[in-house]
Amino acid sequence: LNLAILISGRGSNMENILKAIKKNKIPIKPVLVIANKPDAKGLDIAKKLGVKTEIVESNGLKGGNWEYDSKLVSVLEKYKVTPQNGLICLAGFMRIMSPEFIRHYKGKILNIHPAILPSFPGLHSQRQALEYGVKYSGCTVHFVDEGVDTGPIILQAVVKIKDDDTEESIAKKILKQEHKIYPKAVKLFAKGKIKIVGRKTIIS
Numbered sequence: 001l002n003l004a005i006l007i008s009g010r011g012s013n014m015e016n017i018l019k020a021i022k023k024n025k026i027p028i029k030p031v032l033v034i035a036n037k038p039d040a041k042g043l044d045i046a047k048k049l050g051v052k053t054e055i056v057e058s059n060g061l062k063g064g065n066w067e068y069d070s071k072l073v074s075v076l077e078k079y080k081v082t083p084q085n086g087l088i089c090l091a092g093f094m095r096i097m098s099p100e101f102i103r104h105y106k107g108k109i110l111n112i113h114p115a116i117l118p119s120f121p122g123l124h125s126q127r128q129a130l131e132y133g134v135k136y137s138g139c140t141v142h143f144v145d146e147g148v149d150t151g152p153i154i155l156q157a158v159v160k161i162k163d164d165d166t167e168e169s170i171a172k173k174i175l176k177q178e179h180k181i182y183p184k185a186v187k188l189f190a191k192g193k194i195k196i197v198g199r200k201t202i203i204s
């Protein structure tokens with residue numbers, strides 16, 4: 001099984017997944033990290049951890065666009081990340097994937113979202129949670145389908161929101177949970193323990 005991780009920035013989830021794979025001997029090979037921005041901080045971290053990196057620049061091309069996503073597919077194929085033996089983890093990859101890309105890698109794309117879906121999909125979920133006044137929020141690892149943050153849910157983790165929390169403090173505690181559940185989900189996938197049934201997953 002070959003893993004590619006797609007990032008746009010900091011790459012802390014990417015770093016954490018790469019380290020967990022090594023430490024916990026998760027049966028998957030991280031073959032590639034792709035960034036859509038040349039200055040994505042995570043690129044250096046990936047290199048330091050011995051993982052190949054590629055930049056597929058997206059400047060100007062809007063999300064949900066096959067013109068860009070087909071370039072991703074070419075790069076992924078070059079590194080043998082295929083629908084048969086691949087897993088693609090979106091980790092702070094700030095683009096909507098096109099329906100063509102999602103169909104091509106159906107059931108092989110994971111994403112982490114910083115809220116308890118279906119609450120607060122889209123951007124700035126931590127701010128949305130703060131402004132709504134919820135007492136709990138958290139994060140969700142899910143399969144990517146053709147909607148925005150709508151695919152079958154694999155794992156979720158909850159954090160408590162206190163009266164004096166800010167967008168930053170919420171983001172920080174959610175991120176801590178992201179770092180716990182994303183590697184767990186990768187491990188479940190790598191061990192063939194996740195089955196998609198309709199819009200749900202069953203984990204064995």
Ligand code: GRF
Pocket residue numbers: 007008009010011012013014091092093112113114175178
């Ligand atoms: C995370 O909060 C993730 O949930 C969201 O984007 C952020 C990425 O952070 N999709 P990092 O690049 O993994 O540090």
